[in-house]
Amino acid sequence: IEQERDTVTVQIEQMEDELSRLRNAVLENQREMEALKRETETLFENMRIQRADKEQKLSQLGSFESKMEQLKEEREKLRDYSHHLELSIQETRGKIERILDEIDGTSVEEVKEVDSETLEKFKLEIEDLENKMRYLGPVDMTVVGEYKEVDSRFNELELQKRDLQEAKRKIEKLIEKTDEEARNRFFDIYERVNTKFNSFISTLFPGGTGEIRVEAGRDLLESGVEISVRKPNKRIQKLQLLSGGEKALVGIALLFALLEVRPSPFYVLDEVDAALDEFNAERFKRLIEKETERSQFIIITHNKVVMECADILHGVTMVDGISTIVPVRLEEFALEDE
Incomplete structure (x- = not known):
């Protein structure tokens, strides 16, 4: 019993260290996001002020x-x-x-x-x-x-x-x-996201392709985008014609494409797999397993298939009206089974 207690104590300390590291990473990521947000807001505020100043000068x-x-x-x-x-x-x-x-x-x-x-x-x-x-x-x-x-x-x-x-x-x-600088930056990000989006679509729909198209005939900074997907051996379909699970996979592909362009040491995903059936959940699991080679993921999920790719599970249970977290390291269960 003493040995088990020491083992559990060590595990708890390791998990606390890991949790502390993750918290620091979260704070760092939040700071980067806030800095990017402020930079973007400053850019658009400057554009707004310049346009307002131009209107005032024209009026004068x-x-x-x-x-x-x-x-x-x-x-x-x-x-x-x-x-x-x-x-x-x-x-x-x-x-x-x-x-x-x-x-x-x-x-x-x-x-x-x-x-x-x-x-x-x-x-x-x-x-x-x-x-x-x-x-x-x-x-x-x-x-x-x-x-x-x-x-x-x-x-x-x-x-x-x-x-x-x-x-x-x-x-x-x-x-x-x-405006020209904004268009160039937008087009650069758009090209990179479009390439990554097609790559993730081919992963989630093996043999399929995906494309993000900018609406034609409008200014690049004011135009919308249209997403189309071609599943294996099928015609190109617009997003509206896909099933709920397929739409969820397309959304995941777009999310990961954006994250790929602006990478982070870890990501938090909150029930992005809620609309997936078992078959599509398996595809999502394979994507996560592939991406964990370079990033960490904190995933909130109820899907057992997705849980299988986790290194550590943190179960949340309610005891006497109080939420209790029960961490489980799956690799230890794998060693015990062996």
Whole structure:
């Protein structure tokens, strides 16, 4: 009895050491997953911020362009008015100077000899000039200052527009670069997962093939995927046409393909074999036995076939409302049977 107790004590210590190692591995795996998750979230958050900044710049650019159009119209109106005013003033000044020249060059005797027709002509010209002056109204000298102010504001907005266009170009280039990098990374992972998926399908369905196809006609980052499987001596079938057990095997193949691309020292599988019958459970067992050559698995299962591939079983039983774990090392039973 003492020897058995010592043996059990040693086994318990070994299992505690193994459990501690597994816990540390779990924590390390969780840290890696959290780091990857944060990296992914940061990437998408940066893309979201860049897109939002681009939209804001585009909105500002549209507002500036609208203001610039208004200022252009206002500047053209002021320019036309100023030009018209200048021409009218020059025309009036010319006529006045011409009349004064005619008067200055005329003697008193000549004035007396001027006939009524000439006087009437001068009178009409004077009235015409007076009418034009009344039409023009008082000259607003602030127009010149207003024109300079509007022109300065226009040039300032023109400069801001160029800055915004340059910022827009840089943001679009950055988004294009980020999208291209994301597409390249996605396509690389997709190719690797697709190859591994086909390999695992051929293991679970000996002689079969599997393929993951990206939906055509859409952006790679926004498209969905379609899974198809060809069982031995059968036509290619979509996932929807497979039985429940076959769908479970396809899901397991996809899961293992993803894990193969991002390997880990161990994996935890929670009743992934629940929908498998005995025949398909045997296939799953063979897959686990093959993969345990490079990784460890903690599998929660009720399937006896799957339990056969375990090195250690941890049975959970309820005693007086309390869950109790009973570890069993199967290799010891194998030695006893021998």
